[in-house]
Amino acid sequence: MVKKILVLLGSPHKQGYTMRMLEYFLQCLPMEERQVEVFDTYRETPAPCSACGWCATHEGCAIRDSFSQLDHLLRECDLLIVASPIYNLSFPAPLKAVVDRFQQYFEARFSRGLRPPIEKPREAVLLVSAGAPCVEGVEIMEKQLRQSFSVMNTHLVGTAAWLSTDQRENGWEKAKSALERLSLAISA
Numbered sequence: 001m002v003k004k005i006l007v008l009l010g011s012p013h014k015q016g017y018t019m020r021m022l023e024y025f026l027q028c029l030p031m032e033e034r035q036v037e038v039f040d041t042y043r044e045t046p047a048p049c050s051a052c053g054w055c056a057t058h059e060g061c062a063i064r065d066s067f068s069q070l071d072h073l074l075r076e077c078d079l080l081i082v083a084s085p086i087y088n089l090s091f092p093a094p095l096k097a098v099v100d101r102f103q104q105y106f107e108a109r110f111s112r113g114l115r116p117p118i119e120k121p122r123e124a125v126l127l128v129s130a131g132a133p134c135v136e137g138v139e140i141m142e143k144q145l146r147q148s149f150s151v152m153n154t155h156l157v158g159t160a161a162w163l164s165t166d167q168r169e170n171g172w173e174k175a176k177s178a179l180e181r182l183s184l185a186i187s188a
């Protein structure tokens with residue numbers, strides 16, 4: 001069966017460090033029959049959550065924009081890949097907007113009683129590139145995703161990080177090993 005892979009891309013650079021990680025990870029994945037969709041947050045720029053409360057009483061979101069397309073792709077996919085650089089210990093703003101818009105699934109679960117708000121289960125991975133040799137931001141991003149995914153029928157299998165991209169001697173070989181290990185942990 002064809003496996004549907006959705007990439008949630010947080011980098012503005014089409015040939016940057018994050019993209020290199022993503023391309024290598026896709027090469028490592030074992031499934032042969034696959035369909036890959038990329039939701040490029042810098043191109044689609046979904047609006048930030050305005051905390052209007054609409055999703056506490058209605059399906060979806062009051063803001064009608066590119067998030068509707070993402071919602072559709074998310075519900076369909078077997079594997080979600082979140083690929084992002086670290087900006088100030090977190091996601092770049094367009095991807096952070098997406099994470100905040102996931103609030104509609106929290107409201108669907110806890111205000112509207114939907115169990116689960118997203119029917120089909122999926123696995124997810126986080127691929128992160130970081131200029132500094134420090135894992136603090138990676139841990140914060142992972143924590144944010146685990147919280148959102150807890151009401152999205154989505155299991156974060158693991159994270160691969162490429163640290164120290166700002167250094168001349170950056171750790172691509174280490175990052176490659178992490179990506180290879182993570183690809184083996186996927187069962188989708």
Ligand SMILES: Cc1cc2nc3c(=O)[nH]c(=O)nc-3n(C[C@H](O)[C@H](O)[C@H](O)COP(=O)(O)O)c2cc1C
Pocket residue numbers: 011012013015016017018019084085086087088089090129130131132133134137165166
């Ligand atoms: C606005 C901004 C904020 C950043 N903040 C951090 C940070 O908090 N920690 C870190 O390790 N790197 C930080 N970086 C560096 C990027 O995460 C790093 O260069 C990354 O590898 C870029 O990936 P890309 O080539 O996909 O854009 C920051 C870069 C920018 C532009």
